Amino acid sequence: MLLAVALVVFMLFETLDSDAATVILSRTGGGDPTPEQLAALRAQLGLDRPALVRFEDWLIAFIQGDFGHSLISGRPVGDVLLGRATNSVALALITATLLVPASLALGLLAGARAGSRTDRVISVGALAAESVPSFVFGVLLVATVSLSLRLLPAVSLLPTGASVWDRPEILVLPVTCLLIGLAPHPVRMVRAQTAEVMASPYIKTARLNGIAGARLMLRQVAPNAVSASIHPLAGSVVGLIGGVAVVETLFSYPGLSQELLRAIESRDFPFVQSAAVLLAAVGIGIYLLADLLTLLVSPRARQVAMGGRR
Incomplete structure (x- = not known):
């Protein structure tokens, strides 16, 4: 691949x-x-x-681990990638840390109460957010939070040599924009899986045996719903690669995407080629991890992978 x-x-x-x-x-x-x-x-x-x-x-x-030298600056591509990727990784990690639990919580909440007002509010909100490009939310956030309310900086600029952790406020709007753009799809998938599990015979049997409330959700519903939703969640995490590129450009965030766009404009082949393959490796690694997690939490998936052998 x-x-x-x-x-x-x-x-x-x-x-x-x-x-x-x-x-x-x-x-x-x-x-x-x-x-x-x-x-x-x-x-x-x-x-x-x-x-x-x-x-x-x-x-x-x-x-052999040699990413070559930039045709424009002459610097080793690995050094440029390391310097810029650190900021992008920080943005992606914070977003993923918030994205996964938020998507699971909202999806489980909506699916456990399928047809209720809570379910309708979450489902309609997720569908509406998924229908709008993430950069539109970014522009709206800048216009309201930054320009009108003046609560957070409109751009995520950093002084030379500074770390993003020196100015954590510059991460708030980019992370919010990414969450709004990436969370709706896994929320809807988790909601659908949870609603399906809640309507299954074994859940009805568990309720007849007196299992209800948090015990039912944590021990019977959540494991089955989450195991079927691992790949949609992995897809959203992989979507961070493209989403971060848009957000970094929108907020002038000093990450890898800006350097990559400049390299494409400059026809800097070694940089673009190495960066593209490394980003693809990250995406493939996330999907591989999702496959392994599915085998870990799902007995049915393990049985299928082993060809029906015990």
Whole structure:
């Protein structure tokens, strides 16, 4: 899968109408570069080699842990990624830490009272939030909380060398925006699974045997509903990769996405290629973890995975 991602990114890069040499020479302010200048710089950057040779060299180095050097700045890609990814990881971890329990709590609450006013309020709210792009909520949050009420900063800028933990207030609006955009889908999935479990015969039997209230929810309903909702939750966590990119751009948050967008604009192939494959690896790892958690909490899933063997 990672090899497929790497090939797709590489082929898309090859279809672009310019390369890093063109961008560098255009930024010098000397007008349109001459063919001789382009040829000389492409040879210096190694862009004159055949495409397959360049891909093979990058792939071998990547497998060995060498992400290459930026064609624009000359800095090691790993150093740039580490510096920027730290801020993005902080934003994603805080959001995921809040997203998972909030989605489970709201979904279980709505599903346990299917058809009630609580269920209708949560379901309608989740559907409405899921229908609106997350950047729209970001603009509304900036307009109300920042510009009108002046409670939080409108942009998440940081002084050079500072950590996001030095100014935690800049995380509030981006995290809120991500939660509003990502939580509705898992809430609806958990709600649907919970309602299905609540209507099952064994829950009715448990109630006839005097099991009710919190004991019924914690020991009978929640484990079955949550095990069927692990993959929707994993999908929302993976969605943080795309959601963080939008939010970082909207709030001028100093994360990996801004650097990645600049690298794409500059045709900085080593940076874009390495960043894309690493982000894909994170997504694949989250789905793999979801598969393992499903096997851990669901006896039925374990039986299917083992081909019916005990």
